[in-house]
Amino acid sequence: MTFTLRSRQVYLPDGPRPATVTVHDGRIAAVDAFDGPYDEDLGDLVLLPGLVDTHVHVNEPGRTEWEGFATATRAAAAGGVTTIVDMPLNSLPPTTTVAALREKQAAATGQCYVDVGFWGGAVPGNAGDLPALHDAGVFGFKSFLVDSGVPEFPPLDRAGLAAAFAAVDALFVVHAEDPARLRDATPSRAYADFLASRPPEAEVSAVGTALAVAAAADARVHVLHLSAADALPLLRRAAADGVRVTAETCPHYLTLDALAVPDGATEFKCCPPIRDPANQDGLWAGLADGTISIVVSDHSPSTPQLKRRDTGDFAAAWGGIASLQLGLSAVWSAAQDRGFTLADVVRWMARGPADLVGLRRKGRITPGADADLVAFAPDESYVVEAAALHHRHPVTPYAGTELRGVVHRTWLRGVPVGDTPHGTFLRREDGR
Template identity: 85%
Template sequence: MSFTLRSKQVHLPQGPRPATLTVDGERIAAIGPYDAPCDTDLADLALLPGLVDTHVHVNEPGRTEWEGFATATRAAAAGGVTTIVDMPLNSLPPTTSVAALREKQAAAAGQCFVDVGFWGGAVPGNAGDLPALHEAGVFGFKSFLVDSGVPEFPPLDAAGLGLAFAAVDALFVVHAEDPAALRPAPPSRAYADFLASRPPAAEVSAVGTALSAAATAGARVHILHLSAADALRLLRQAREDGVRASAETCPHYLTLDGLAVPDGATEFKCCPPIRDPGNQDGLWAGLADGTISIVVSDHSPSTPALKRRDSGDFAAAWGGIASLQLGLPVMWTAARERGFTLADVVRWMSTGPADLVGLRTKGRLVVGADADLVAFDPTGSFVVDPSRLYHRHPVTPYAATPLSGVVHRTWLRGAPVGDDPRGRFLRRDVH
């Protein structure tokens, strides 16, 4: 299939401008002037590269009742996300060996509406499995420095992290909270009680541990879902010292107010937690100066029963926010209010995540790249209706929230995403 489409706002690496894109098969074949002949005129709709979300928990196989590849990837496409990288938990088995990776891929086969890559897991005792798993195509390795919430994916201590770093030259992505700095969370419907149990100091300490281990081993480390702005100074210093370190944050940390969470509203619970507005300002400053390079969902759904919505007990509820379909409008709404541009959002949510994992043909509108495209109305608006979300359980802290920006159409490798799940598996060493 070959076709052309144009927009007055095509988001190219050099910045947005009027242009016409020619798509030939699955790739972008040419980028020409706006007044060139075209098949589809998007007019005032912005044309964006498909979003790349490198932090998604699909949970299949084993916990498909929480989520699954069909539902997660359909939600992704509806939100303008054309590539996801699946976390090694909370599936059963977790992706900590080549055999487990093959089992996950078999479960996902024929179900994916977007392209899918996979993280491997680094857990106690599997350092010897990491080279083969890396060779099998995973994009790197996820580890926890604190209880993951599931027994089959235990945390590493500092020594274990060092062993993993030494086992393979790979990208390591780390959930950085220090268990020694956490406090017991009492049974409570008050979010403040939960928030007090996971202070910023727990993140700062664990980020320091990860950066120190990376410096010793010469490893590449990426800090996942940073919520404590106090840790940014450590990242800045580590980079100045030559450590290969990067960090991400998530839409909920940048937009939701931890001081305003209603009693019993466990849909707001995640780990690390949503903090106060002053801390949020610090995270935005980290984005502005590049200390935080990407924004991803950390889509971590569960069944409504596990969220304990009946009791509203934050201590007992599963910690995770499902937002895969909403990340683009959530971020655009907040970014615009803070003086950022849509080009900034594209850098944080498309190009940056693709660069993190080495996907050179994703997340950018350039000749030769995959024709992963999003027609987006930055002036449109809507109110979040959970019944219109595609992920398996429509539990969201954004319910009834007015948002700016509407996804009109998503193309995956040159074809509009529809009812045909034509997503492919991605390998670290191919793209």
């Protein structure tokens, strides 16, 4: 199948310009002048590459009542995300062996509206399983330095992290909080009480540990969901010293304000936590100078019951933000207010995450790339209605928020995403 689209703003690797994009058999065959032949003119809509979200908790199998592949990937497509990489927990079993990976892939078969890759998990005692998992195509290995919240995915200590790094030459993605720097969270409806239990120094300490172990092993390490801007100097210094380190942050850390969280609003709880506006300014500065290279969702939903919406107790509630469908609009709204461009957002949310995991045919509009495309109206606004989201549960801190930027259509490998799932599984070698 061959067709052409044109837009007055096609977001290409070197920036936006008027262009006509030819798609042939699921790939981008050519990018030509705007005034060439075309099949469809997008009018005032801009054409973006499909976003790549490398931090998504789908939870199936085992905890599909929290979220599943059908609902998660449909939400992704509605938000302009055409590729996700699924985290190795909170599914049962966790993706810590090849057998568990195959079980997860079997559960996902026939349900995916976007393309899906998988992370493996590094937990105490499974260093010997990591090479086979890597050969099976996972994009790297997730580990926690603090309690993960589920007993089947325990954290690594410093020695365990070193053992995992030594087991395989792979990308390691780390949840960096130091349990020794955390404080007991007492039952409370006040967000400030929960926030005090997970101070910035817990992140700073754990980031320092991960960087030191990575430097000693010459390992490649990626710091997940950075919330504490105080850790940025450590990351800058380590990169200057030659440590192979990258870092990400998430839409909620860039857009939501700890000082404005209502009492009992446990939909705002995540770990590490949403912090104050001054800290948020620091994260945006980290994006501006490249210390933070990508923005991904950390979509980590649960049932409303586990969010303890009945009591509003932050200490007891599950820590996770549901935002997979909303990330593009949330980040674009805030970025525009701060003087960033849509090209910056595309770099942070499409090409950057694709490059992190080596998917060179994703996250860009260029000949040879997969025709993962998004027709987007950057100046249109909407108010988030939680019940209208495709996530399994209508629980999100963005409910009632006015956001800018509306996804009008999404193509996956040249086919409009509709009622029939046609996503495929991705391996680490794909697109290299």
